[in-house]
Amino acid sequence: MSARKVRILIAKPGLDGHDRGAKVVARALRDAGYEVIYTGLRQTPEMIVEAALQEDVDAIGLSLLSGAHLTIFPRVAALMKEQGLDDVMLFGGGIIPEDDAPALKQAGVANVFGPGTSTQDIITFVEQEMARRK
Amino acid sequence: MELTERILKADRRALARAISLVENDGEQAQKLLQEVYPHAGQAHIIGITGPPGSGKSTLVSQIARQYRQQGRTVGIVAVDPSSPFTGGALLGDRVRMRDLAGDRGVFVRSMASRGSMGGLARATGDAVTLLDAAGFDLVLIETVGAGQVEVDIAREAHTTLVVEVPGLGDEVQAIKAGLMEIADVFVVNKADHAGVDQTVRALTIMLDMNSAACSWTPPVIKTIALHGEGVADLIEAVDDHWAYLVRENALQDQQRIHAQNRLTRVMRRRLFDELLAKIGPERFEETVMQVATHKIDPYSAAARLMNSKTQGS
Structure with a gap:
């Protein structure tokens, strides 16, 4: 009963008009037994990192469709470092070309999930990362 | 404990960690509460409850904004249900609290109910103690979407707001036991929807039937939380209730x-x-x-x- 629950923030930075994908991922993680904090649309990197801090999450998942990921994801990673959230895992998804993945990983994003990723792949990745970081 | 020192200085990271500790229970949590508890007991604790979709989160956000304009700091604990099957939860109250982001005088924590049935989580009271000890002037507790019997909030809050919306039920619903009995203030939210007058009337009739034994009669306040309408009146009613508690x-x-x-x-x-x-x-x-x-x-x-x-x- 007192088992530690893994908490994950799912956030939508930038100006995307819809959050269908983020909601699907949030729901899938909920069904996998995680406590998912969902922030809704149009979050700035500052809002996301502050929410992650207040919610004491183990991971942050960013969803972005607009193409601004090369700017926004590294900005979130940098702010996390600034706030001392070094032990929080950052991952992302959305419309992100495979070619951009190395640069994002270099910036501190643990993994990037492009279009067509199954939710199971995301869950498996999160499970592995959480087990590794225990 | 170093953590205690940091909480008393309202260190946000320490507070966040501490809330996780009390949620997950264990010896460390007990020690922490032992140290922190004597410093709590200053905040006005306000509970917000009502059915799912009645606008609790939006109201909480608006109430917090109003108090912030007065320069008072606000801690928020927002509870959403855990799945009885997987133990997972989708905590979505922050979506409606977007306007509070970036304000250092506000701290928002989402909390999963983790199997508790009374509308709160087991650790909600402990989290409130931590926010209280950290020096927040007001602590708002938002319950899970409540039906008729989720009345635990009345055991944690000084002032309990029960949020109703038009069109949910008739006068018989209003005189049923449970949730309707715990209100210190009634809020009829979404007051731009049809049927608002019937809802207010049903509540007023119910309140007229109350025995004269209690010296506080819950006011019925109409709000449109989405546009902030009526929230100033609501704050006034909440403050009146606090003044009443102190006075009497x-x-x-x-x-x-x-x-x-x-x-x-x-x-x-x-x-x-x-x-x-x-x-x-x-x-x-x-x-x-x-x-x-x-x-x-x-x-x-x-x-x-x-x-x-x-x-x-």
């Missing part, structure tokens, strides 16, 4: 009742945990199966388990 010396009575409830809950849980440890989980499971298959009734089973306190006896 009702605060001490209330705090005694809250303390009794809290202590009872902790003792009850402790007793059960200790008993279960003595009985042993295997024997307990076996007995559960016997009850499930109707080989023994739950009362005799409980008597048998509780009389034989050592495993295997």
